Amino acid sequence: MAEPLFVAESLVKTFPGVRALDKATLRLHAGTVHALLGENGAGKSTLIKILTGVHRADSGRMVLDGREIAPSSPRDAARAGIGVVHQERNLVPGFSIGENIVLQGIPARRGLVDRAAIRAEARRCLDQLDLDLDPDTPTAGLSVAQLQLVEVAKALHTNSQVLLLDEPTTASTPSEVERLFTVVRRLRDAGTAVVFVSHKLEEVFELCDTVTVLRDGASVLEAAPLAGTNREELVDRMVGRSHLAEPLPARPAPAAEPVLELVAVATDAGHRDLSLSVRPGEIVGLYGLVGAGRSELAKALLGLSKVTAGQVRVRGRAVRIRDVRDALRTHRIGYVPEDRKAEGLFLDQPVTRNIAVTVWDRIASRFTGVSQRREEELAAGYVEQLGIRLASSEQLVGELSGGNQQKVSLAKWLAARTEILIIDEPTVGIDVRTKAAFHELIGELAVAGLAVLLITSDLPEMVALADRVVVMRAFRVQGEVANDAHEYDPTSRAVMSLIHA
Numbered sequence: 001m002a003e004p005l006f007v008a009e010s011l012v013k014t015f016p017g018v019r020a021l022d023k024a025t026l027r028l029h030a031g032t033v034h035a036l037l038g039e040n041g042a043g044k045s046t047l048i049k050i051l052t053g054v055h056r057a058d059s060g061r062m063v064l065d066g067r068e069i070a071p072s073s074p075r076d077a078a079r080a081g082i083g084v085v086h087q088e089r090n091l092v093p094g095f096s097i098g099e100n101i102v103l104q105g106i107p108a109r110r111g112l113v114d115r116a117a118i119r120a121e122a123r124r125c126l127d128q129l130d131l132d133l134d135p136d137t138p139t140a141g142l143s144v145a146q147l148q149l150v151e152v153a154k155a156l157h158t159n160s161q162v163l164l165l166d167e168p169t170t171a172s173t174p175s176e177v178e179r180l181f182t183v184v185r186r187l188r189d190a191g192t193a194v195v196f197v198s199h200k201l202e203e204v205f206e207l208c209d210t211v212t213v214l215r216d217g218a219s220v221l222e223a224a225p226l227a228g229t230n231r232e233e234l235v236d237r238m239v240g241r242s243h244l245a246e247p248l249p250a251r252p253a254p255a256a257e258p259v260l261e262l263v264a265v266a267t268d269a270g271h272r273d274l275s276l277s278v279r280p281g282e283i284v285g286l287y288g289l290v291g292a293g294r295s296e297l298a299k300a301l302l303g304l305s306k307v308t309a310g311q312v313r314v315r316g317r318a319v320r321i322r323d324v325r326d327a328l329r330t331h332r333i334g335y336v337p338e339d340r341k342a343e344g345l346f347l348d349q350p351v352t353r354n355i356a357v358t359v360w361d362r363i364a365s366r367f368t369g370v371s372q373r374r375e376e377e378l379a380a381g382y383v384e385q386l387g388i389r390l391a392s393s394e395q396l397v398g399e400l401s402g403g404n405q406q407k408v409s410l411a412k413w414l415a416a417r418t419e420i421l422i423i424d425e426p427t428v429g430i431d432v433r434t435k436a437a438f439h440e441l442i443g444e445l446a447v448a449g450l451a452v453l454l455i456t457s458d459l460p461e462m463v464a465l466a467d468r469v470v471v472m473r474a475f476r477v478q479g480e481v482a483n484d485a486h487e488y489d490p491t492s493r494a495v496m497s498l499i500h501a
Helices: 044-051 074-080 097-101 115-128 144-157 174-189 201-207 231-239 294-301 324-329 340-344 351-363 372-386 402-415 432-447 459-465 488-499
Strands: 006-015 018-028 032-037 059-064 067-069 082-085 162-166 193-197 210-215 218-225 260-267 274-278 283-287 307-314 317-319 333-336 420-424 451-455 468-473 476-482
Touching: 006 044, 018 032, 018 044, 018 193, 018 210, 032 044, 032 174, 032 201, 032 231, 044 082, 044 162, 067 074, 074 082, 082 144, 097 115, 097 144, 115 144, 144 174, 174 193, 174 201, 193 201, 201 231, 210 231, 218 231, 231 432, 260 294, 274 283, 274 451, 274 476, 283 294, 283 432, 283 459, 294 333, 294 420, 294 451, 324 333, 333 402, 351 372, 351 402, 372 402, 402 432, 432 451, 432 459, 459 488, 468 488, 476 488
Parallel strands: 018 218, 032 193, 032 210, 082 162, 162 193, 283 451, 283 468, 333 420, 420 451
Antiparallel strands: 006 018, 006 059, 059 067, 210 218, 260 274, 260 307, 307 317, 468 476
């Protein structure tokens, strides 16, 4: 085999109390798609940040196309030939597509921005991806999939030899995923080394040629061919043992009256004639394709949009929920959002404060308000119960892995003693072992009497957890599927027949 295009060798990176990378190695060949796998906290994000100049390694070296590099900033990395498409979009909303593509080096003529040159260069990059987008279009109006592809076009503008794709399919429909994969294969065939970071192993096997697995900051599998490797082997490498999905313990059928009922509900978000119910100790799933109106329904139940017709009943009484505070304080409704970074957490605040924020009124002293000590005392039990990995009690939430952030987002609602919990896409971007732990935890919450309304686009996850699956399409309920046996094949066929009816 030819010499690698890129080598990151024996990289070490230590943060206070945490050795994030422990002599990690990554080897990439031109014209390949390389999977980078590992659990949350395995070191993938730290490795990407070192490759892109966000962090500097404590030791080790990187070589790209025969040149040793040590980028000190993302701009420096781009100039060296390393591009990245982050899980969170990294475009300027007020700029046009063209302006975002050339942002690393805006063309100028006689001291003025050269608009014609921007359009020409953007058109060149977009044409390479077969994207029929106007370079003058503002990025603020683009879909998630279009934003991703514009970021890929940015990488083409900087002539990236290595392109890092960090969880690029998290919020994409199947057709958008296939479009992205077509673009990635085209880049691969043109000689680019593409790194694909994902927790979706079915996508890894569909797209990638080789794989590196990180565990506890170290490379436990280096540049191995995916051909001849199966899912169980990769999972074993990631978690250090075989970790196949196991069915959850059976839960008793809920006998109580519904704690939450929707009767012929309409909302100003677009829902019409929508009815469902959830009992204490029951997990009811909301399933549908992107745009079905599931997350919008959750937000209507929190008072973030208006119920215009029908009734919302809590514990048998018709209610009008004014806002999130009213939902929590009066009706004991909590919400774990899909976008934990933007909606669920204060990333620049400690874990303890994020957990305690929903109960400040309960733990505040009459004379001194909320003390740090009381926040820490409250949070300690949930940190232990949920297995949240911390360097210290004052660690900022923004420094945690995705799985630990999701646990913090859940902990604050458990601290608030909610009786109805809406959980939206609980395991997006979470590794296989943490995902299994979340499934077990959600089942335990139901056994303890919590009424859970579960929104997930992961059909195996839905079948594993939900007692009943309510299928939505176009902001309406399309039908309901009983899931007593939690058997994937019959339940998934019934769900998909409703989706496409």
